[in-house]
Amino acid sequence: MTPLLSVRDITKRYGTFVGCADVSFDLFPGEVMGIVGESGSGKSTLLNCMAGHLTPDTGEVLYDTRVDGQRDTVQMSEPERRMLGRTDWAFVHQNPRDGLRMGVSAGGNVGERLMAVGARNYGDIRTKATDWLGRVEIAPERIDDRPSTFSGGMQQRLQIARNLVTGPRLVFMDEPTGGLDVSVQARLLDLLRGLVRDLGLSAIIVTHDLAVVRLLADRLMVMKSGHVIEAGLTDQVLDDPQHAYTQLLVSSVLQV
Amino acid sequence: MIELENVSKTFTLHNQGSAVIQVMNNVSFSVKAGECVALTGASGVGKSTLMRMIYGNYLAQSGSIMIGDTDVASAVPREIISLRRHTLGYVSQFLRVVPRVPTLEVVAEPLRRVGRSEEEAEERARTLLAQLNIPEALWSLSPTTFSGGEQQRVNIARGFAYTYPAMLLDEPTASLDAANREVVLSLIEEAKARGAAILGIFHDEAARDRVCDRELDITVFAPARAA
Numbered sequence: 001m002t003p004l005l006s007v008r009d010i011t012k013r014y015g016t017f018v019g020c021a022d023v024s025f026d027l028f029p030g031e032v033m034g035i036v037g038e039s040g041s042g043k044s045t046l047l048n049c050m051a052g053h054l055t056p057d058t059g060e061v062l063y064d065t066r067v068d069g070q071r072d073t074v075q076m077s078e079p080e081r082r083m084l085g086r087t088d089w090a091f092v093h094q095n096p097r098d099g100l101r102m103g104v105s106a107g108g109n110v111g112e113r114l115m116a117v118g119a120r121n122y123g124d125i126r127t128k129a130t131d132w133l134g135r136v137e138i139a140p141e142r143i144d145d146r147p148s149t150f151s152g153g154m155q156q157r158l159q160i161a162r163n164l165v166t167g168p169r170l171v172f173m174d175e176p177t178g179g180l181d182v183s184v185q186a187r188l189l190d191l192l193r194g195l196v197r198d199l200g201l202s203a204i205i206v207t208h209d210l211a212v213v214r215l216l217a218d219r220l221m222v223m224k225s226g227h228v229i230e231a232g233l234t235d236q237v238l239d240d241p242q243h244a245y246t247q248l249l250v251s252s253v254l255q256v
Numbered sequence: 257m258i259e260l261e262n263v264s265k266t267f268t269l270h271n272q273g274s275a276v277i278q279v280m281n282n283v284s285f286s287v288k289a290g291e292c293v294a295l296t297g298a299s300g301v302g303k304s305t306l307m308r309m310i311y312g313n314y315l316a317q318s319g320s321i322m323i324g325d326t327d328v329a330s331a332v333p334r335e336i337i338s339l340r341r342h343t344l345g346y347v348s349q350f351l352r353v354v355p356r357v358p359t360l361e362v363v364a365e366p367l368r369r370v371g372r373s374e375e376e377a378e379e380r381a382r383t384l385l386a387q388l389n390i391p392e393a394l395w396s397l398s399p400t401t402f403s404g405g406e407q408q409r410v411n412i413a414r415g416f417a418y419t420y421p422a423m424l425l426d427e428p429t430a431s432l433d434a435a436n437r438e439v440v441l442s443l444i445e446e447a448k449a450r451g452a453a454i455l456g457i458f459h460d461e462a463a464r465d466r467v468c469d470r471e472l473d474i475t476v477f478a479p480a481r482a483a
Contacts, residue, residue, distance in 0.1 A: 028334055031334065031337075186354070186355035186356050187356060189354055189355075190354050190355070190356050190357055193354060197368070197369070214352075215354050218333060218334075218337050219333045219334075232315075232333055233312060233313075233333040233336055233337070235313050236312060236313055236314065236315060239308070239313050239314065240267075240308075240313065240314040240315055242268070242315065243270070244270030244271060247269070247270050247271055248270075248271050251271065
């Protein structure tokens with residue numbers, strides 16, 4: 001089986017400071033991978049390098065495109081990469097304000113992504129937008145309201161609807177549940193899990209919340225100072241951590 | 257079906273003076289299809305640890321753990337995920353679920369993951385929950401608020417929803433009343449009859465004698481304790 005995403009020796013420096021270094025892994029269709037580590041460990045840098053928001057200094061990000069098979073997205077032209085970002089990829093930001101257009105209605109936010117891939121029939125777009133708002137549990141009568149009138153949890157769900165409406169195969173998530181209160185978090189986790197299972201999505205989730213990765217991710221990568229220090233099956237890494245830092249991380253979680 | 261050869265396990269506690277704890281040495285045994293084997297030995301001897309190693313939850317330091325054609329000790333995560341989905345079931349003592357998911361879905365999930373339809377999966381879940389005497393009024397609620405015994409029964413229903421060719425059972429009858437214990441034992445007998453290889457930990461001796469074909473005292477694999 002061809003991996004959906006093959007990351008080869010990605011290194012990104014900020015001047016002399018190492019963002020992330022020598023990261024390699026394969027992600028297969030339907031797999032959900034978590035990346036954990038403390039603030040500044042390089043997990044967001046890595047995510048942004050993979051998603052094309054940052055250009056890595058060295059390394060390849062091979063993506064199995066629908067038409068041409070494996071392509072190195074680092075070497076791709078900007079329009080090609082943007083096209084991927086609008087169709088096959090989705091990026092869920094920690095802060096929904098970074099992923100939504102706050103001055104446009106909820107329906108418009110979802111419809112915009114559809115229009116970017118060529119949808120023009122207003123009725124179809126509205127029907128599809130309504131359908132997706134329903135899937136992320138936003139009442140259809142809120143379709144014409146602006147996201148600025150939504151709660152944080154609703155905004156996050158709207159961002160997910162906007163991202164998934166074009167049927168992406170790979171979803172990048174940067175702390176998708178960060179900043180939400182726990183009851184909203186549980187609802188969002190449940191929603192994400194269902195979507196991942198039913199749509200067969202692959203996803204890479206960056207978070208510092210070990211409980212979130214335990215519930216969502218099949219695999220886990222632990223980062224420290226820009227390097228991957230441990231990787232494996234999520235429950236194995238969390239229950240039988242091998243590296244000193246992972247042991248510290250796992251044993252530092254407060255029990256409720 | 258389940259075959260262990262020279263399996264060893266140590267825990268290294270880097271943050272506690274790098275203490276190295278040798279847990280077990282050269283474990284070798286096998287469980288055939290249709291056979292039920294009980295792991296025995298005093299508390300703390302490593303029964304659950306061994307189960308978790310077979311499930312891929314703990315890493316083995318050396319040796320091989322074959323489940324069918326997969327060596328859990330050296331498999332990549334993707335292979336273990338597939339193994340857990342299609343071949344190897346594990347009923348632990350604790351239920352771990354996403355908050356807010358209804359009991360019925362929790363139990364149906366293993367079937368949904370192997371691609372069965374929602375109707376079929378939920379039909380099977382309903383049958384199991386009814387068999388295990390979980391009141392129907394609770395099926396649409398999340399099991400997180402259930403009593404300990406109820407949670408355990410939900411966990412068992414979930415573990416038996418799909419017909420795994422190999423199963424690991426960690427104290428499946430602990431803290432159950434007589435009627436429910438009987439249901440669980442018959443589920444185990446059913447699984448044996450269809451050819452599942454079962455490895456279990458049973459503190460309940462009567463249950464052990466009834467469903468298990470032989471016992472394996474793992475004290476023999478424990479390293480000699482330094483005085």
